[in-house]
Amino acid sequence: MIFSSLLFLFWFIPIFFTVYYLVPQRYKNPVLFIFSVIFYGFGEPKYLLLIFLSITVNYFAGILMDKTSENKALRTTVFVLCIVFDIGMLMFFKYINFFIENINALTGLKLSAVNITLPLGISFYTFQIMSYVIDLYRGKTVAQKSILKLGTYLIMFPQLIAGPIVVYSRVSDALDERRIKPEEIEEGVRIFIIGLASKVLLANNIGMLWEELKTVGYGNISTLLAWLGALSFTLQIYFDFNGYSLMAIGIGKMLGFEFPLNFDLPYTSASVTEFWRRWHITLSSWFREYVYIPLGGNRKGRLRTYINLFIVWFLTGFWHGAGWNFILWGLYFFVLLSLEKLFLKNILIKSRIFARLYTGIAVIVSWVIFAITDMGDILKYIGRMFSINTGNDIVYYLGNYAVVMAIGCAVSLGYVKKLYDKVNNRYIKMAAGVILFVISVAYLADEGYNPFLYFRF
Template structure:
């Protein structure tokens, strides 16, 4: 079940809200929300919900042992057990087939390739439970005594499937002490509507335009056709994923939770470094805090720092999928992060910012080629086309037709990538210095119109994929 589906919008979610707010106290509300979250997950994964609960049990028990035997060998053993079991489950279900395929390719052994289906959201909830055990061991958070509350933390349906990746420490207090205010609930509705609009009205449209080109015969693609199709995919993946994050943050607010931001206008970045401060913030901060810094970060000299960057970005690519294209995508960014760390950022700081933005956009679009094509031959074919090698001319009639027929959409998508919210708020404040009544009226009207348009779009279209489900 996805947030941008009619069954969620007009079935599961209204029932969920009614049951939650009818619950008499926070303890019962937590139980209701936990049960509903497990049902939400079981809708798409009726078998693997057992794996989710097992993962929660493992880290809840290990958290208790870490806290009970703090400073003793049993505490370290419990932490090690948490790391081994969590990463073992992730490796088994996500990477075992990939590993065996590569062993067979190198050795010719012909070992049977495991055929596990990938449990939805395993990359997200595994990192969440693992970070809890590590933070308890480090003393960064107190151990959770209630398994119900811990399972709620792990299974919360707003962010269960695709993040943001929650740290237990960030919502520990909210599990046992929170309340939903009218202002917070209203803000949650607006944020959810914004995310729904991103997903349904921009990501879905961009994907429907990009997929026929990218999945079609590349021999007919021109240079501009290659760049244009990847630009459309860039719109799709950004508005798809950031839209989901917006919906998750909005849903959280309706239930009294405050989740951290996961995106900060990544397409205005001036460098790879800047891009990864703005894109999938919860993932990059996870690798920073639990891999990069423990490896030594930038404290042990430049050679060690560069090694650490390579390790982190190899793992970042691998996290996204058991395929060489994702590994190359991660290493692609590692190379440019290293170049920027050594000299390129200094150069970018000295030249007009427009050149930095052009460099950043070009880098991001090339990166999405690696990300999109799991078939490396098609990946490098597209890269060649974008730079004039094997392209069907500089431009072509089909690309021109698609571009001009969808020019208003392209303009809207570009504008939606820009931080225009501050300008809108400034305009509202100029119209109404107190902003209260005007803000409220605009929010209600905005939400109703957007929900109506999104519903009409969903009713009239069968194209509604969610890209990050496979991660």
């Protein structure tokens, strides 16, 4: 099930929240667990087993590590086996066919592809559960004695399929006990609506342009349309991804959980370094906390720092999908971040306008690499952007998308938020919420285009 569906809004929400709010505290986790199973099972019933398996293995690994705290070698063995299992699952279900394809291409072998589809959300929940065992191993958290609580943490529907990546230690207390305050519910609903509107009204609406260029053919579009198209995907991915995160954070609040912020106006950044501090924050912190710093971070000399950066960005790219374009996308950022570290940041500091322009172009180009899976097509598209191609197609598309993209730009650059924060009248805020919700329902009622972009993550 996805949040941006009538099924979720008008069936899941009323039934689930009625039950959840009515049952006493001690039943809240079981209720959340059961409804999360239904939520996930609605789309991918067969892969429920995989989550259950992941919960069971990591739970017992935790218990074992707790019991073997005296015996370091045994404890480490359990830990390593558990991590091998977690990463192994992810590797197998997400990357096996990618590896097979490339081995075939490289060696001329004819290994046949494995018939599996990517289990929804596996990249997110694997990273979440790994945060538990790693923190446990490092003594930063204590073992969860209740399999139900650990299970609830992992399968909890708000952030299950598209993040944010909530590390275990952040919510471990709330799993034991959480107070649900009406003010928090109100805040949660507001955040949810903003997320829903981001996804349904902006992402879907703007993304149609990018989608359409695929059928028009990249070879047929003018330079201006190529830029407009790339900008449309830039806005789409932000509103889509941030929309999901906001919906998750909002629902979390309604449930009594405090999830971390995932996007902090990334398009206002004045460098790529800053962009990555503001974009998909929970993923970059995960890599920093569990890969970059354990590798030594920047404390082992210049060369090691860049090697570590390379590893992290290779992995970041690869995490986004089993395709070369995602690896290229990650390494593209490795190069830019390294350049900024080396000398570029000193130049960027001098002119904010230049810095914003450079960052904007760098990010827009990165999304082209991200969005197009075929290498030849990426080159074709970027070629279209950086050469002169005339044509009047821009007239139609600008006419069609100017207003909605202008709104998108204003929102993504933070102007709308500033305006919203200035409003003190709660009735106006309430009316805004209700109106946005109703219009979102209208777009879902007549949806032409409502994709789920993270099926590759």
